[in-house]
Amino acid sequence: MQVAIDGPASSGKSTIAKIVAKKLGFIYCDTGAMYRAATWLALRDHINLDDASDLLKALDDVTIRFEPTDDGQLVFINDIDITHAIREPDVTNNVSQVSALAPIRTEMVKRQQQIAEEGNIVMDGRDIGTTVLPHAQVKIFMTASAEERAKRRYAENIAKGIMTPLSQLQDEIVARDHKDSTRKISPLRKADDAIEIDTTHLGIDEVVAQILEIIQTVQ
Ligand code: C5P
Secondary structure, three states: OEEEEEOOOOOOHHHHHHHHHHHHOOEEEEHHHHHHHHHHHHHHOOOOOOOHHHHHHHHHOOOEEEEEEOOEEEEEEOOEEOOOHHHOHHHHOOHHHHHOOHHHHHHHHHHHHHHHOOOOEEEEEOOHHHHHOOOOOEEEEEEOOHHHHHHHHHHHHHHHOOOOOHHHHHHHHHHHHHHHHHOOOOOOOOOOOOEEEEOOOOOHHHHHHHHHHHHHHHO
């Protein structure tokens, strides 16, 4: 069983996908974390992003892996724990440039499809229903207003000690969505057969319940 959850930045995909996967005993794959890991590597090694080949070479030498914990997962590049570093503003504000590079996408999609071969999976991102898992039995497109998404990101950031002002966060979210949905390769878009859930006025439990219900109908 494959559950694909796509949607714009901070729409709640990862929070929801993680809970749904845990409840069902499925693998959870956060594909955004993989593009963030690639961006972290590029920034750390001062890799020029005008040409994807240097980053591709650097990626060839490393493994990006997830380690489940009670309340989520840790993200590693080789043995370096980058879980928190990949949520910092420098990575967030550069990730759309990295994810628009065709060779990087080809590599990431290959890795994501390999992870999906390991068993039942919930995978979230931007192109899961359209490109990575086009035959997923359940496809969700999760949205929320930009104001609500900025508020959620603001609360998350404060908890992590990241102090970006709310209005700046909203501008950054809108800018990232624009880049992600206008890029040439696999832009953010709802798959024709995806079910759209607007989470603006919904709590986490309500969204989880809706998705579990949808999954039940195809099981
Ligand atoms: O989901 P998250 O906000 O962590 O994703 C970070 C970025 O990674 C997105 O803004 C997008 O540029 C890229 N991404 C992508 N395709 C995916 C998942 C994420 O291009 N499947």
